[in-house]
Amino acid sequence: MLSALNLECLRGERRLFRGIGFTLAAGELLFLEGQNGAGKTTLLRMLCGLTPPNAGEIRWQGEEIRHLDDDFHARLCYLGHQNAIKEDLTPLENICASAHLADEPLSEDDALNALEQVGLMGREDLTCRYLSQGQKRRVALARLVHERRALWILDEPFVALDTQAVTWLSGVIGAHLRRGGLTVMTTHQAVAIPAAPTRHLRLGA
């Protein structure tokens, strides 16, 4: 489904990586590994189509993603370093706004349900400014609950989460893979995603 061929990334004079390639089939998980600065985030952004690779190509179901553009975006859920939530809005408003932008409008009940799953029940009307780092991360993660996208690209999804939430998120990713979804993720934590064929790709090795 998702394949990368001979990807190369240059940052100024420095070559971050070259010759990176993989294929990922439905239901598979790819762990990106590497030291800080090895180019993991850059590679993830390339896979989303945010950063064009200096060489090589990325294909989704056999077609290059830059030709697919919006059709590819409609299958993709990207969770970046930043939470992409608005501090002046409440968790509920944030979830509804992002659902509207994703063109998958959400009823208030569904939004509350998503908030309950990420463990923010009772905080839905509190401005996000007053939430802790981990709670903000949970608001961002609520997208994984209500958006039904085939490809998840997650950049350090476990950062700032407590152990309970880490277990919960591993379960959610596992369930997504069992449904036939694909996941590419980076993490520095040792987490076990239940029942998933896992591949590893090491950058800067």
Next chain:
Amino acid sequence: MLRVILHIIARDLRLAWRRPADVCSVVFFFILVASLFPLGVGPETEVLRRLAPGVIWVGALLATMLSLPRMFAEDFHDGALEQLALAPCPLGLVALGKTLAHWLVSGLPLALIAPLLGLQFDLPPEALATLAFSVFIGTPALSGIGAIGAALTLGLRGGGVLLSLLVLPLYIPVLIFGAGAVDASISGMSFTAHFFLLAALTVGGLAIAPWAAAAALKIALE
């Protein structure tokens, strides 16, 4: 497609509502700039009437400038812009939504307040109406052109100054026709030609500028 634009406008308006200081600072800046002139120049109504169109329009340009750096910066810093770029709709429409939202919170208040400021310059009633209407149809062009500048200077150090250097020259046509319409109205001539040209700038600005801004945003996100 249209729904996405509406949702972006709704989101940005809600954010502006939560932080009224941003809108107020633009409006008060406009009021102050336009009020300094009558105080500095003196009470000769003839001179003030001559000055009014230019001064008020320059005030409107500068007030719009003041709010431009914020247009994309917050979305850029909290990661929301990445998500907007990955939304299943063209980034140009997203930029159009943000441009319209920017106009609603910075251009429209200026148009509403402009006739009040005109009173300080002893403008006749007809000229006041012309002034309000010219600011009303001219400011969307300012938001559109400004969006390109805001997108181009996104993430740059000292982007604010660069932004004014980039954008103010492009505002000149709007200034000429906007102030020209009020001038014509004061001297009792027809101002419809000015209005048509202003409207053309606005339509052109809103049709083309968001796509240019979107291209600049993509570069900023790389």
